[in-house]
Amino acid sequence: MQKRRGLILIELVIALSLLSALLLFSQHWLTQQNRNALAVNDLPVAQQMLKAIEYFWLQERRPPTSLNELISKGYIAAVWQPWPGEWRLQLSANMLRLALPATDLAVAQRTSEQVPGAHVNSTNELTLHVFEPVQLALHKRYLHRTVDVTAPEYNQMEVDLNMNGHALDNAGNVIAERVVTTSALIDQATFNQVQAASASVTDLLASNATLGSHDVVLLANRVQQLHEQWQLCLANGGCQ
Structure with missing residues (x-):
């Protein structure tokens, strides 16, 4: 009789152990299913946030400096947060990288499998990527x-700009800091300063000109004075 009681007690302990193991397994399975369901439910919200970033980039012609800027400008109502934390934004060339420190690596791995383009990096961060909109890239190119x-x-x-021997026609005003040319045909031009080894000009109108070390205006005035003196001398019968 005592032997039978001992067997019943052992059987009861074994049954309780199996039941406990089954309950633990069921709890773990249910928890995992709930997490997967949450990840699936978060997928549209995550995609909506990524689309909002791309649209912001296209409209503002720059990526957002923070995700809160998306809310303040009315692009989204709330930031997608799969778990508590702060998103870190980093711009690299034509791509914006978003990183969120993972509080649970397993959850982060499952989330990265649900969101296209997401992955968990070596520092245990969930990372997302948004590329510069194609329309904006073409506009800038x-x-x-x-x-x-x-x-x-x-x-x-x-x-x-290399014209490869072709002409530049119908230009209005050309404003340049420096012009280098082998030949030029100009009907009318205004220059602040001209330096030339040689020049052939039919009519030249200048407010200030210097030839060598001599002022052209002073030379012209002196020539005019000499001409007037010569004419006066001729009128008086001299200067033969």
């Missing part, structure tokens, strides 16, 4: 014919 008052750099060259 080409020189525009029309004026964009919000982006004056669209009408500015970033490299030297």
Whole structure:
């Protein structure tokens, strides 16, 4: 009888152990399923935030300095936070990187599997990437014919312009700091300073000109005085 009681006690302990293990396994499974469900539910919110960043970049012609700027400017209502923490933004070339320190590495790994383009880096951060909008990249790459008052750099060259022997026609005003040319045909021009080894000019109108070390205006006045004296001398019958 005592042996039978001992067997019943052992069987009861084994049954309780199996039941406890089953409960623990069920709890772990349910917790994992809940986390996966939350990750799936967070997917549209995460994609909405990434789309808002791209749209902000396109409209403002710059990436946001913080995610709160998306809220203040009305691009999103709230920042996606899979767990408590602060997103860190880093701009690299034409890509904006978002990093959120992971409080639970397993949760971060599962979240990265749910959000396209996300991954967990070596410092245990969930990272997302937003690339510069293609439209904006193309706008910045080409020189525009029309004026964009919000982006004056669209009408500015970033490299030297090589015409490859072709003419530049119908130019209005040409403003330059320095002009180097082998030959030039100019109907009318205004220069602050001209330096030339040789020049052939039909008519020259200058307020101040110097030839060598002599002032052209003073020379012209002196020539005029000599001419008047010569004419006076001729009128008096002298200077033969």
